[in-house]
Amino acid sequence: MTTANALTESMTGIAATRFRDTALVRALRLAREESPFHRWFYGDHAVDVDSVVDQRSFARHIPVARKADYLRYQELHPGTVRDDVRQLHLTSGTSGVGREVHPRTAHDLAALGTGGAYQYFWAGLAAGEKIMLTIPYSQTMAGPYFQASALAAGLVPVNAFTGSTAERIDMLQRFGCAGMSITPSYLHRMTAEAKRLGIEPKRSGSALRAIFLSGEPYGIEWAESMQEFWSATVHEGWGATQTLGVVMATRTGAIEEHGRGVLHGIGHRCLIEVLDPDGVSVAPGERGEIVVTTLRTRGLPSIRFGMGDSIRLLRDGFFPEFEAGSIGRIDDMIKIKGMNIWPSAVDAAVLRVPVLDYRAIVHTADNGSESVDLQLEIDAAADVDPNLITDIAETIKRTVGISMSISVLPTGTLDEQHFKSRRWTDRRAVR
CATH class of the missing domain: 3.30.300.30 (ANL, C-terminal domain)
Structure with missing residues (x-):
């Protein structure tokens, strides 16, 4: 199994617990000191930040924040951002509820693509190889993030989001892309177009080895058919604007032995809790809501932010494990x-x-x-x-x-x- 960071990925026991607790307390106190939203939110909920000394007290004293809280703050305090903001990222608004504004500092932008780099290294891509990016570049975070993740891994981004589907297929072959970042919906359409054009990647000597899915759930049989046609391993990464990019990804693939693969949490960058409707951590094997706490973000950190996404927890711990391919919106x-x-x-x-x-x-x-x-x-x-x-x-x-x-x-x-x-x-x- 490929390793991206030997130091953090080998952490266990007391060392991992100490690292996580120290990072949690630091992230929480920085949020109180630097983030206008968190000063308002914790004041509104009478939160005693200083009472938090480890993950257990963190879960006991810190309330879960939600999209509605961000939007309410934006309505009450329009245009309020930190003085050191260098970029503004918007959520995509696909929930239909509203679009959050996430300010980014230079510190945030320096680490924007780190989570994606883990994903690419774990999949076996190497610096200097090319990756096709199909997500459009806009004011949402997706475009800047995928560019940054390619650069963080030393990959050469092939920006294919302005061409037609047929042109993207041609670019995939012409530039010899080893990886491709894409949603399941668009991969499905792209595959149909490739078949219509009579393209057979297996026989054409395609350089493609890894397909990185994000944004949507997908079926096992469908993913297996994509692997078979493209002669490439299907991988998955999960992240969001609120997490500053990918915080869990597959190592060996999204499909393993005709079943779903494993998403590995990047524990030193983000604490991922899986909670039931009562806010209690679920046991391994059970589903619950993803609640995230970013440990490195400064502009607008996510501190116990309820994502509204459901996932199955497989194993808890510093590098937790989750079921690939099954993340879905609770409100869907x-x-x-x-x-x-x-x-x-x-x-x-x-x-x-x-x-x-x-x-x-x-x-x-x-x-x-x-x-x-x-x-x-x-x-x-x-x-x-x-x-x-x-x-x-x-x-x-x-x-x-x-x-x-x-x-x-x-x-x-x-x-x-x-x-x-x-x-x-x-x-x-x-x-």
Whole structure:
């Protein structure tokens, strides 16, 4: 197993506990001293920061902050940032709730890509190799972060976010990219386009060895099919604007022995707690909400920030382990006809070649019942099985528990999605 930092990755026992506790106390006190948000938040909650001396007292005395708290502070104190801010990063707003503003200091920017560098080193990439970046560069953190992560690892970024899908495929081959950073949704569309163009990476001598997924959950069979087609290992990294980039990543791949792989937390950069709805740490094997505390961020550190993402904890500790491929938004769950429906389960049933993408509309029928209309975009150049729609409908009914109406859209109808996908729209009269 490849090592990125021999010193921290070998820490165990007393040394790891001492490192974590010292870093936690320092991060918390710096947040109180330097962060306008945290001074306001801790004052509002009457938090005694000085009572925290280790992780146990930290969990007992420090409340979980949430997106709503950030947004409330921004509304009460618009434009309030530190004097030493050098960049402003926005969240993508994919939750539909609002966009947080995250100020970055020179200290933050110097370490912006470090988490991503761990991800690339663990996957076996070496300095000087090329990595294709498909996430657009904008005022959100994603673009600057992926650039910085490539540079931190000594990789050469190939910026492909301005070209068409066919042009990106050509650049992947022309520049001999060893890695590619991409969302599952866009990798699915890119694969369909490569097949349409008659490209076979296995036979073309492709240099691609590692595909880095982020932003969305994905199915095991789908990931295996991507590995088979591209002849490259699928990896996953998880991070967010609030964590200043990747804080957990796979080492040996997102799929292991036809099952989900393991995400390894980067414990010396971020404390990752997994909590149940009552705020209690879950046991290994259980799912809970990701709650993060960044240990190095200065502009707007995340101190016990509830991400609203659910994950399965496999092993606790300084370098904790989590189940790859299963991170999903807690608020993504939709109750339809009395059933809890997770969009990721529908993704797994629908997103197969030749389906390029889909949209789901939940609405109230004339008789008052709830219905779901699925609109599929299918690759016009593909050889479509006449039973495809029936097979998808039966798979959805079997795995999700309700029937959905399925229609087919003309090829090119749906926009390509380079960030986190937003496929579901709720138009019910009563929600």
